[in-house]
Amino acid sequence: MGRKPCCSKREDLNRGAWTAHEDITLTNYIHTHGEIGWRSLPKKAGLNRCGKSCRLRWLNYLRPDIKRGNISPDEEDLIIRMHRLLGNRWALIAGRLPGRTDNEIKNYWNTHLSKKLALSTSTAPMPTTHVPLQKSHSFPGMEKLSPPSQNYSEDDGDKHCKMRSASDNEMSSDVLGGMMQTSIGDEEEAALDVSRSWRQLLEESLLDEDSEVVENQILSSSNLNDSYPVESFDPLSFSCIDFGVELEDIYPVQITQNNPSDNIDHSDCLATYNAAEQAGIADKLQQGNNCAEQMRQMELGPLDPLFYYEKNWEDSVDMTALCKSSEEEYLDILVDIPN
């Protein structure tokens, strides 16, 4: 027995642009009865529309708290940073922009920001640090957490070693997906659990304006407070721990001397090492001559458990290139250097 066809299949329903009368009818009905039962709403309200269409019209246009007008520079900046962390998860991004809808942000991204960022990154190549994985098999259960991005394709392979760009930001999802090979052992499950926990904390923090609780949870389970004072906590920055994204890509990084071989702040590595340790997989972290190995040898702890866990990892961090980049070059790639 199949599912009933959506009401949008009905040809006698109104389609296309909404009329002023329809808007008033829908608005009045919702003011009286509330936003419940979209499927039955059109009939009750006397609208010859699909319930989904009514819902969309209300949420994207008629809602009283919709903010009209141009996206401000601050909003744009937040959209860019959020997209870097989350990819095309427009609803989640919209949740951080009061009065803006997911549709509006999606449209704004597609018509303005994607081109703008593509232009800016194509004219300003950046040094290589951590090298993203090639795309690989997806991992059961990860689809929801890491939806595929339309901006990052298999054909984009040469981006891997070139620069950070808007598309590179999608790597966060792809890296996770890439590390998830088809065979799933207990250790991999444990690693995945760690990743899920971090991701959940992140997403909760994104949805929660007052993220003090999440902040404390994260800080209490990591060494981050050694490098990042509590008062400067920004929940967005913590995505790097879980997503495998360069911390400095997001956070106003303090250049520290955690690792004597370079000037890079590896406190994200420390935090995730702790998480891996809790999961009992810390010994799986070191992989050949890469950042994790160096960190381990220096007893500083390695990197993101998922970032380095995968046994078939081929393009691990090029520490040589990393160390060769000067502090000045490194600062060039930061997106948020505090004044």
Added chain:
DNA sequence: AAGTTTGACAACCGCGCAGGT
């Protein structure tokens, strides 16, 4: 002035998930 292209935004569509039966 007319036709074409481009950009912006609204709306549609299909899919997947969650909860209920």
Added chain:
DNA sequence: AACCTGCGCGGTTGTCAAACT
């Protein structure tokens, strides 16, 4: 367990006006 229902999400398409030729 299987199915139904409603909803939310993200990708895609449609529409219209402005810009361009």
